[in-house]
Amino acid sequence: MKLIKVSGEEELSRMAAEYVFSKIKNADRVVLGLATGRTPLGMYRHLSKYSKEYKLSLSHVHTVNLDEYVGSKAYHAYMHQNVFDPIGIPNHQTHIPDGYAVDLEKECMRYEAVIQQLGGIDLQVLGIGENGHIGFNEPGTDFSSRTHVVELTESTLSANAKYFTREKQPRKAITMGIGTILESKEILLLAAGLKKAHAVRELFKGSLNENIPATVLNHHPNVTVIADRGARSLLEEES
Numbered sequence: 484m485k486l487i488k489v490s491g492e493e494e495l496s497r498m499a500a501e502y503v504f505s506k507i508k509n510a511d512r513v514v515l516g517l518a519t520g521r522t523p524l525g526m527y528r529h530l531s532k533y534s535k536e537y538k539l540s541l542s543h544v545h546t547v548n549l550d551e552y553v554g555s556k557a558y559h560a561y562m563h564q565n566v567f568d569p570i571g572i573p574n575h576q577t578h579i580p581d582g583y584a585v586d587l588e589k590e591c592m593r594y595e596a597v598i599q600q601l602g603g604i605d606l607q608v609l610g611i612g613e614n615g616h617i618g619f620n621e622p623g624t625d626f627s628s629r630t631h632v633v634e635l636t637e638s639t640l641s642a643n644a645k646y647f648t649r650e651k652q653p654r655k656a657i658t659m660g661i662g663t664i665l666e667s668k669e670i671l672l673l674a675a676g677l678k679k680a681h682a683v684r685e686l687f688k689g690s691l692n693e694n695i696p697a698t699v700l701n702h703h704p705n706v707t708v709i710a711d712r713g714a715r716s717l718l719e720e721e722s
């Protein structure tokens with residue numbers, strides 16, 4: 484696992500955007516796995532700037548998101564507002580689980596099939612939860628899991644409560660499974676702030692721990708972590 488050390492969120496956002504942009508620029512066709520949340524927001528802002536500066540057509544970019552709340556379009560709204568519209572990725576090439584699907588099990592299977600039909604994910608961008616989750620794969624999730632419905636933990640609900648001022652926060656979500664994420668050819672994980680320090684320290688211990696889902700990335704051959712000073716604080720205290 485490669486670690487890129489940055490000082491703060493601004494540098495993290497710029498480095499992450501450069502990383503993703505070079506993938507986009509150098510490929511004839513690319514499937515990006517994308518994350519929501521606070522951490523990648525700055526990266527998306529930079530990507531939007533680069534795509535305008537370089538006047539790059541993004542007709543070769545396909546995206547699949549990690550997750551969506553059940554009975555909500557919160558992450559659809561986030562992606563349109565922060566990513567698809569400003570960056571200019573054609574709508575029909577973007578994919579997010581449908582949290583309003585009548586049959587959620589069927590929706591999970593459909594989503595797996597979408598990823599397969601795209602030929603898999605070339606680069607998956609991940610955040611990391613305070614509890615070590617990736618996507619909405621909460622502690623204890625089977626490492627071989629596929630896209631499934633999850634009951635969110637109190638830690639995740641409280642970390643994300645700020646996004647639900649107008650609608651009631653759903654307690655369930657659809658998430659890509661850990662097995663699904665692990666099949667991505669390359670993974671870029673972004674970690675910012677002191678609240679992530681515990682999860683980051685566990686990640687770099689190198690051993691697998693189902694209670695810290697991100698540790699599964701120690702099993703993947705091509706992972707880069709960009710972490711700011713806060714997120715590295717416990718890691719560096721020990722070394």
Ligand code: PGA
Nearest residue numbers: 520521522523610611612
């Ligand atoms: P955050 O979320 O970027 O809002 O901290 C990360 C995550 O929960 O995966």
